[in-house]
Amino acid sequence: MLLLLPPSEGKSAPSRGAPVDLSTLSGPTLTDARERLLDELAAVSARPDAPELLGVGAGVAAEVRRNTALRTAHAAPAARVYSGVLYAAARLPELTGTARRRAGQSVRIFSGLWGVLAPGDRVPAYRLSMGADLPGTGRLGAFWRDRLGGVLDEQASGDVVVDCRSAAYAAAWRPPRAAEHVLVQVVREQNGRRQVVSHNAKHARGLLTHHLLTRTGRPPRTAEELAGAAEELRADGTVQAVELAPASGGRRTLTLVERP
Template sequence: MLVMLPPSEGKTPARSGAPLDLADLSHADLTPLRAKVLDALVEVGGRPDGPQVLGVSRGLADEVARNATLRDAPAAPASRVYTGVLYGAAGLDSLTPTARARAARHVRIVSGLWGVVTPDDRIPAYRLSMGTDLPGVGPLAPAWRGPLGDALTAEAAGALVVDCRSAAYLAAWTPPADADWVTVRVLREVDGRRSVVSHHAKHTRGLLTRHLVTRRGRPPRDAEELAHVASALVGDALLAVELDAPPRRGARTLSLVVA
C-alpha cells in the first residue's frame, strides 16, 4: 500500500536543528533534480518579484523571501513541517513508534521541491507549489514526471495506491497500470443531496490516512479491502463509504460521505 498525499500550502519552520542534507533524503535518484529546483527556488527567493514568480500574494512575501535561506535553514521531519487541515487530522507527528514506522513505509508526500518524501525525511519550510513555472526549471509537474516515474513506479507495481493528491500533484505522477489505483473523493450530504467539498475534504482524507497507519492488522491490499477498512470510520467521522466499479483504465474512486 502507498498512501499518496499532497504537501500543505503552509509550513511550520523548525526553530532549531541541522540544515537540509539532500543526500539524506529518501529516493536518492531524485537528488540531481532536487538540487536544481532548490537552486532555482533560492534564487527566486532573493528577487523582489518573487511572489509574482511563484504565483502567490504579496502578503506571503516573507515566506517567499525565506526560500533564499533554504540551504542553511533548520530542517525537521516532514511530518512536523507540513501542517494544515489534512496533516492536523492525520497527526503524523504524534504517532506511536509502530505507527510511525508504518507511515514511513506506506506514506508518500509529493512535492514541487523534493519530488516525493516520506514523513521522516528532514526538510526546511518552503513556499512552492507544483503548479509553478519555475525559472531555470520550467513547469514543475512535467519536470518531475519522468524522475517520479523512476522513483515510485517500482514501489507501486502491483500495490494498492490510495491517492489523496490534488490535481496539480496528480499531474506529476500516474501509478502504473498494474497498481490498484484508488482516488479518494469526499462528498457532503445534506437533506439527501450530495456535493463535493474542498476544505472538509482535506480533513477527511487526513482522518483516513491516520486510520490506515494506526489500525491493527496488515494494510489493505486492494480497493475492496480499502473500502472495508475505511468503513470502520462510518458512524463516527463518516456517513457512508462507497467504491465505484472498476474502470477499463485509470483509477477507481472511493467516496467518503460526510454530514
C-alpha cells in the same frame, strides 16, 4: 499500501536543527533534480517579482524571502513541517511503534521542491507549489513526472495506491497499470444532493490517513480491502457512508460521504 499525500501550504518553520542534507532524503536518485530546484528557487525568490513568478500573494512575501536561504535553514521531519488541515487530522508526529513504521514505509508526500518525501525526511519550511512555472525549469508537474516513476513505480506495482493528492500534485506521477489506483473523494450529502467539499475534504483525508496507519491488522492490499478499512470510520460517526466505484480510466474512486 502506498498512501499519497499532497503537502500543505501551511508549514511550521523549524526553530532548531541541522540544515537539510539531500543525501539523506528518500529517493536518492532525485538528488540532482532537488539541487537544481533549490538553486533556481533561491534565485527566483530574490527577484522583486518573485511572488508573481511563484503564483503567490504579497501576503506571503516573508515566506518567499525564506526560500533564498533554504540550504542553511533549520530542518525537521516533513511530518512536523507540514501543518495544514490534512496533517492536523493525520497526526503523523504522534505515531509510535507499528503505526510509525507503517507510515515510513507507506506514506509519500508530494512536493514541488523535493519531488516526493517520506514523513521522516528532514526539510526546511519553504514556499513552492507544484503548479508553479519557473523561468528555467518550467511547469514543476511536468519536471517531476519524468523523474518520479523510477522512485515509485516498483513500490506501487502489485499494491493498492491510496491517492489523497490534489490535481496539481497528481499530475507529477501516475501509478503504473500493475497497481490498483484508488482516488479518495469527499462529498457532503444534504437534501438528497451531493456536493464536493474542499476544506473539509482535507480533514477527512487526514482522518482516513490516521486510521489506515493505526488500525490493527495488515494494511489493505486491494481496493476492496481499502474500502473495508474506510468503512470502519462509520462506527465513530466520522463519515456517513463509504462507496467504492467501478474502475474508470485506469483507477477507482473511494467516496467518503460526510454527515450533513
